[in-house]
Amino acid sequence: MNTNCEGIFYITTPIYYVNAKPHLGHAYTTIVADVAYRFNKMKNNSAFFLTGTDEHGDKVVKAAQKEKMTTKEYVDYISGLFQNLWPDLNVDYSKFIRTTDPSHMKTVSVILQKIYDSGDIYFSEYEGLYCFGCERFYTERELVDGVCPDHGTKPEIIKESNYFFKMSDYQDWLIDHIKNNPSFIRPERYRNEVLSFLKDPLEDLCISRPKSRLTWGISLPFDDNYVTYVWFDALINYISALGYPDGKNFEMYWPKAQHIVAKDILKPHGIYWPIMLKAAGIPVYQHLNVHGYWNVDNSKMSKSIGNVVDPLKLKDIYGIEAFRYFLMREMTFGLDADFNEAALIQRINSDLANDLGNLVSRSLTMAQKYFEGVVPDVSDIENDFSIKKAAMQTIENYDACMKDFAFNKALSFVWDFISHMNRYIDSSAPWELAKNSDKSDILKGVIYNLLEGLRILGGLIYPIMPQSSEKMLSLLKESPGNFNALSWGQLKAGTKLEKTITLFPRIDKKKSQKDRQKQPKHVKKLSNLKPEISFEDFQKIDLRVGRVLAAEKIEDSKKLLKLQVDIGEIRTIVAGISRHYSPDDMIDKKVVVAANLKPAQLMGITSEGMVLAAVKKKKCSVITPDQQVSVGTPVQ
Numbered sequence: 001m002n003t004n005c006e007g008i009f010y011i012t013t014p015i016y017y018v019n020a021k022p023h024l025g026h027a028y029t030t031i032v033a034d035v036a037y038r039f040n041k042m043k044n045n046s047a048f049f050l051t052g053t054d055e056h057g058d059k060v061v062k063a064a065q066k067e068k069m070t071t072k073e074y075v076d077y078i079s080g081l082f083q084n085l086w087p088d089l090n091v092d093y094s095k096f097i098r099t100t101d102p103s104h105m106k107t108v109s110v111i112l113q114k115i116y117d118s119g120d121i122y123f124s125e126y127e128g129l130y131c132f133g134c135e136r137f138y139t140e141r142e143l144v145d146g147v148c149p150d151h152g153t154k155p156e157i158i159k160e161s162n163y164f165f166k167m168s169d170y171q172d173w174l175i176d177h178i179k180n181n182p183s184f185i186r187p188e189r190y191r192n193e194v195l196s197f198l199k200d201p202l203e204d205l206c207i208s209r210p211k212s213r214l215t216w217g218i219s220l221p222f223d224d225n226y227v228t229y230v231w232f233d234a235l236i237n238y239i240s241a242l243g244y245p246d247g248k249n250f251e252m253y254w255p256k257a258q259h260i261v262a263k264d265i266l267k268p269h270g271i272y273w274p275i276m277l278k279a280a281g282i283p284v285y286q287h288l289n290v291h292g293y294w295n296v297d298n299s300k301m302s303k304s305i306g307n308v309v310d311p312l313k314l315k316d317i318y319g320i321e322a323f324r325y326f327l328m329r330e331m332t333f334g335l336d337a338d339f340n341e342a343a344l345i346q347r348i349n350s351d352l353a354n355d356l357g358n359l360v361s362r363s364l365t366m367a368q369k370y371f372e373g374v375v376p377d378v379s380d381i382e383n384d385f386s387i388k389k390a391a392m393q394t395i396e397n398y399d400a401c402m403k404d405f406a407f408n409k410a411l412s413f414v415w416d417f418i419s420h421m422n423r424y425i426d427s428s429a430p431w432e433l434a435k436n437s438d439k440s441d442i443l444k445g446v447i448y449n450l451l452e453g454l455r456i457l458g459g460l461i462y463p464i465m466p467q468s469s470e471k472m473l474s475l476l477k478e479s480p481g482n483f484n485a486l487s488w489g490q491l492k493a494g495t496k497l498e499k500t501i502t503l504f505p506r507i508d509k510k511k512s513q514k515d516r517q518k519q520p521k522h523v524k525k526l527s528n529l530k531p532e533i534s535f536e537d538f539q540k541i542d543l544r545v546g547r548v549l550a551a552e553k554i555e556d557s558k559k560l561l562k563l564q565v566d567i568g569e570i571r572t573i574v575a576g577i578s579r580h581y582s583p584d585d586m587i588d589k590k591v592v593v594a595a596n597l598k599p600a601q602l603m604g605i606t607s608e609g610m611v612l613a614a615v616k617k618k619k620c621s622v623i624t625p626d627q628q629v630s631v632g633t634p635v636q
């Protein structure tokens with residue numbers, strides 16, 4: 001597998017689909033790419049790191065409509081969220097591509113025409129089961145109990161003429177390629193998954209949508225009545241970003257291409273993409289690296305389900321360096337892993353503050369105390385080489401694991417070395433050596449070994465925690481980013497060390513939870529508070545969740561809307577919200593209704609309840625539940 005260290009390295013994340021905001025899954029994939037990129041740069045490889053956004057398709061159009069934006073405004077907005085997020089996660093990409101970039105759209109046209117000319121794209125009528133959530137047709141056997149496995153909804157039967165890509169012609173070639181290149185798709189479980197999928201005959205891929213149904217896409221160069229379908233547009237970003245066909249970057253980086261994806265998009269990357277490349281006469285990528293899901297509160301993080309942990313929020317609470325460390329340490333690349341705050345705090349306190357942080361501060365404090373903060377000269381003494389040996393072995397193991405995307409293993413080797421160093425302090429007991437002038441040479445050796453060990457550790461953590469690496473090495477007057485500097489004995493005698501600092505503060509779990517609750521700066525008293533009532537009095541009010549079925553303006557009234565609200569039974573309710581909400585705004589809206597209010601006559605209509613709203617001066621906002629709840633649910 002060690003094919004990625006031959007001087008050139010090209011790494012990509014998927015381009016993220018802009019129908020939703022960035023979540024933990026996006027953050028993880030992109031941080032993995034960043035770690036691999038930094039590792040390769042550290043090894044003096046020419047490295048290129050691509051990420052971006054996928055911006056076409058009807059899901060994007062629908063999402064824009066929902067947000068009351070034009071499609072262009074919407075894709076600019078979401079793409080901007082991604083672009084702004086990466087610097088906050090210390091992600092240092094080389095290029096950010098958008099599928100709405102004119103140069104990308106041109107490349108897609110070129111590839112489509114090329115494959116069309118070679119006869120691998122044909123026109124045909126198709127009738128099939130279509131899931132609008134997935135934007136794809138399903139075969140009967142792909143459905144689970146007749147519904148989409150991702151959305152749980154019943155697909156609709158759709159009949160239309162479309163263009164198809166003849167994938168079946170390349171099936172045997174792909175099987176051979178995967179079998180002859182064991183690390184083409186890795187880890188192995190996903191290679192096996194693709195091979196097992198290829199045991200059945202491959203169906204041809206529908207690659208177009210008629211413009212009658214979708215205009216937000218790239219027109220087919222050979223038929224202007226159609227736009228190309230999502231995958232044929234999206235996957236090509238990996239080469240359009242390099243300036244295919246004659247860009248210098250394409251020539252240099254494409255032969256060393258590696259993709260990183262989550263397992264939900266294994267099939268397009270493991271099957272469609274290599275076949276598209278083959279059909280277009282382009283060499284296939286070198287590795288597809290596939291990772292699992294983060295389980296957050298026992299549910300999967302994926303693009304289709306909206307359970308979202310805001311990575312920025314976690315970063316702000318615990319620091320981005322600890323967050324990156326946790327993600328790399330906790331997930332075995334390829335398998336699912338659990339994300340929870342307690343485990344994150346545990347990692348910070350035990351691995352970072354206790355193991356590494358204490359090692360740094362103990363070692364530097366002793367260097368200050370026994371050698372006035374100057375690196376001792378060990379050139380003419382007999383030094384103990386056990387730490388050197390452990391360090392060299394650690395570097396070798398780390399190197400192999402990092403190349404293999406086994407980040408958790410690489411870190412576990414690093415932390416074994418940290419434990420080894422901490423034990424070395426205890427067993428060599430420098431404080432005892434310092435008492436005996438006969439032992440001053442041994443003391444010199446021990447302190448030198450510790451400082452040199454720290455220098456190597458500071459270098460090893462760089463790809464995962466670049467800022468901490470820099471801080472740690474600055475204490476030794478060194479800087480990170482060069483793998484060759486990790487050989488033993490490079491720390492110069494006579495270097496004046498900086499005083500130690502706290503690299504990783506411990507997290508007090510209770511305090512951190514308290515910090516998260518906003519503390520008011522000064523307490524004001526409400527001046528217009530109504531007289532106190534008892535809990536029993538409050539309990540008399542029956543509040544229910546309702547859904548507005550119909551809404552209309554009431555003639556001769558500027559303020560009032562007449563609503564039909566389903567609260568488990570249908571109520572007519574007159575609400576004074578007409579200046580703020582049109583009838584259309586209200587239809588289908590979930591509201592909270594005071595259900596046992598005595599009916600009242602308003603403009604000749606009997607109002608059977610009241611809709612709750614926040615009202616102040618000219619502002620009015622109808623209260624709506626922030627999660628899906630059924631009508632009739634009591635509000636307490």
Ligand SMILES: [Zn+2]
Pocket residue numbers: 131132133134135148149150151152
């Ligand atoms: Zn679906």
